[in-house]
Amino acid sequence: MTYEENRYWKNVLTIVPICGAAVATVSYLLRLYSRRFTSAGLKLEDWLMGMGLLISYCATAFVVDSAFNGVGLSLSTLPKDERQRIQFASWMIQKFWAPSAAFVKISIVVFLKRILGTVRAYSIVSNVLIAFIICWAVTALLGNTFQCWPVQYYYDKSLDGHCMSGQRQFFQAMGSIALVEDVIILFLPTPIIWGLQITFRQKVAVTLVFSLGGLVCIFSLMRLIEFREFITTDLASSSAKESVWTCLELDVAIICGCLPLMKPLIQGFLGKVKSGVSKGRSHPSSGTKLYAFPSSATHNNDGFQQxxxxxxxxxxxxxxxxxxxxxxxxxxxxxxxxxxxxxxxxxxxxxxxxxxxxxxxxxxx
Known part of the structure; x- marks a missing residue:
C-alpha cells in the first residue's frame, strides 16, 4: 500500500471528523457560556449533552486512527497488523456510537420536557421515549459487543470463533430505530407549539428552531443507506463512508441540540449591535433597553417559557x-x-x- 492509494480517504477521515468535533465542542462551550450569561446554572440536559460529547470524541479518535491504517482499500491488500487495527477500530466505533447518541437524544428530550412538560400528554410520551432510547442503546451496545464469539474474533480472525448470522441486518435495524427516534423527537413538539395562544410569526419562529433536528435525520439516513453496501468480511473497503456519516451524525446532533440554548447569547449580541446603531443615529439613550432578560418569576433563566x-x-x-x-x-x-x-x-x-x-x-x- 502506498500513500497515493489511500490519500483521499486518509484526508477525508482525518479532516471531516476533527472539524465536526471542533464545531460541536465550540457549540457546547457557547451553550455553557449562555448559561453563565443568564445566571441559569447548569441543568440535567447540559450534563447529559456533555457526556454525549465526550463519548463522541472516542468514536472520532478511532475513525481518525482507521484513516492511518488503510481504510478504503481492500482488506486483502493490507498487512496483517494494519488489517487487525482497522477491524479493531471499526469494532470500537460501534461501542461509542450508541451511548453517545443516547446521551444526546435524552438531553434534547429532557430540555423539551422542561419547556413543554406542563402538557400531561407530552410529559408521559417523553418519559416513554427516554426509556425506549435507553433500551435501544443498551441493546445496540450489547449486540455490537457480542456479535462474535469470542468477542476478539471480530477483529482477529486468527482465533477460533464465529460471528452471528445477519450482522448487516442487525446494523440496519439499530440504525433504522435510531432514525425513527430522531423523527419522533423532531415532530413531537410541533402539535403543542401550534396549539399555543401566540402569534403565527412566533409559532413559525419556534418551529424553525426545533426543526434544526431535521439535519440529524438526514445524516442518520445517509448512515443507514451506507449499510446496504456494508461488507462485514471486508471492513477496510466498506466502512469508510459509514464512519464519516457516523461522526457527522453525532456532531450535528450535538450542534443542533445546543443551538436553541444559545438564544440569550444571540439576543444579547443582537441587542448590543442594535443599541450601537441606535446610538449612532439618534439620542445616546435611545437604544439602551433593546434587550432585557426575562424575569425569573415567570420565565426560565435561559430565556424560555413553559x-x-x-x-x-x-x-x-x-x-x-x-x-x-x-x-x-x-x-x-x-x-x-x-x-x-x-x-x-x-x-x-x-x-x-x-x-x-x-x-x-x-x-x-
Whole structure:
C-alpha cells in the first residue's frame, strides 16, 4: 500500500471528523457560556449533552486512527497488523456510537420536557421515549459487543470463533430505530407549539428552531443507506463512508441540540449591535433597553417559557391592557368633571358680579 492509494480517504477521515468535533465542542462551550450569561446554572440536559460529547470524541479518535491504517482499500491488500487495527477500530466505533447518541437524544428530550412538560400528554410520551432510547442503546451496545464469539474474533480472525448470522441486518435495524427516534423527537413538539395562544410569526419562529433536528435525520439516513453496501468480511473497503456519516451524525446532533440554548447569547449580541446603531443615529439613550432578560418569576433563566407561563403571560397582558384602558377612561371622566366644575365656577362668579348692587348704581355725572 502506498500513500497515493489511500490519500483521499486518509484526508477525508482525518479532516471531516476533527472539524465536526471542533464545531460541536465550540457549540457546547457557547451553550455553557449562555448559561453563565443568564445566571441559569447548569441543568440535567447540559450534563447529559456533555457526556454525549465526550463519548463522541472516542468514536472520532478511532475513525481518525482507521484513516492511518488503510481504510478504503481492500482488506486483502493490507498487512496483517494494519488489517487487525482497522477491524479493531471499526469494532470500537460501534461501542461509542450508541451511548453517545443516547446521551444526546435524552438531553434534547429532557430540555423539551422542561419547556413543554406542563402538557400531561407530552410529559408521559417523553418519559416513554427516554426509556425506549435507553433500551435501544443498551441493546445496540450489547449486540455490537457480542456479535462474535469470542468477542476478539471480530477483529482477529486468527482465533477460533464465529460471528452471528445477519450482522448487516442487525446494523440496519439499530440504525433504522435510531432514525425513527430522531423523527419522533423532531415532530413531537410541533402539535403543542401550534396549539399555543401566540402569534403565527412566533409559532413559525419556534418551529424553525426545533426543526434544526431535521439535519440529524438526514445524516442518520445517509448512515443507514451506507449499510446496504456494508461488507462485514471486508471492513477496510466498506466502512469508510459509514464512519464519516457516523461522526457527522453525532456532531450535528450535538450542534443542533445546543443551538436553541444559545438564544440569550444571540439576543444579547443582537441587542448590543442594535443599541450601537441606535446610538449612532439618534439620542445616546435611545437604544439602551433593546434587550432585557426575562424575569425569573415567570420565565426560565435561559430565556424560555413553559407552556403555563406563556398562557399566564397572555392572561396577565390582557388584564394589564384592560386596566390601562379603564384608567384612561377614568382620567377622561375626571378631566370632564374638572372642566365642568371650572365652567360652573366661572358662570357663578359672573352671575354674582351681575347681581351686585354696586354694579347697578348710577353714579352722578
Amino acid at each position: 407552556i403555563d407561563d406563556l398562557l399566564g403571560s397572555q392572561a396577565s397582558k390582557g388584564a394589564q391592557i384592560m386596566a390601562n384602558e379603564s384608567r384612561r377612561s377614568s382620567d377622561l371622566e375626571l378631566q370632564g368633571i374638572a372642566v365642568h366644575t371650572r365652567i360652573q365656577q366661572e358662570v357663578d362668579h359672573h352671575t354674582a358680579s351681575s347681581t351686585d348692587p354696586l354694579s347697578n348704581h348710577a353714579w352722578p355725572r
